[in-house]
Amino acid sequence: MTKAEFLDELEHLLAGIPAQDRQEIMADYEEHFAIGRIQGKSEAEIVLALGSPRLIAKEMNVHYHLKQAAEKTNFGSTMRAVYASVGLGFFNLAFVLGPFVALCAVLVAFFAVAAVLIVSPVLILLEPDNDLLWTLLLGATLCSLGVLIGVGTLSLSKLFYRGVLNYLQWNLKVIRGKRR
Incomplete structure (x- = not known):
């Protein structure tokens, strides 16, 4: 060449x-x-x-997308970084994409639980045969629990985001080290 x-x-x-x-x-x-x-x-x-220009380009794409994900903290930039990293080989397909998708599903489930708990007092109030005091206490408790789970999941999401970026950067260093 x-x-x-x-x-x-x-x-x-x-x-x-x-x-x-x-x-x-x-x-x-x-x-x-x-x-x-x-x-x-x-x-x-x-x-x-x-x-290989192909391997160099893959590494440069991963590096670029990791830099973008660190600068723009959103799901889309993180997803692009994970996708670019998966392109570096089968190892990354198994050890990056699988756990990433599974942990994203867990976070989505926690957010869904929080949303349902926050909205549940409205559903309890719609029940006609409930004692008003009991309904208010139960509604306040469920709503508070939903807010706590939501805030905790948001903190967990930020931790997950930083962990994914750190892992992908480490992974890129390992791959570069093997090549050189």
Whole structure:
């Protein structure tokens, strides 16, 4: 593979990264070729030392999406980071995507329980044969419990978010370490 082929393929594979970031990455790889030339290496030797453009692009996509997820704390950016990380191999499919989906389902279930408990006093008040004092006490208790579960789940969600990002960053370092 020649320098031009390598750089063309890499740039094509980095299409999902914004132009400015992509240009910086491409400039770094141009520099790798310039340094290799100064050291007397051929284009083929430099390409061999750099590795597969496909693997480089996957790593760069993961790195970019992890950076985005750290800057924009929302479910969409985290999902893109997880998806990009899964693309690095089967290990990540089993040990990233599976637990991520399972823990997301648990968090959604906790939020659903909190919502039902918060709304439940309205349903209790609709029951015609209830004692008013009993209904108010039970309604206040259930609503309070729902709020507590909701706040706790929100805190747990933030902890989960930070844990996912830290794990994905560690995972990327491990994968990079194995390659180099």
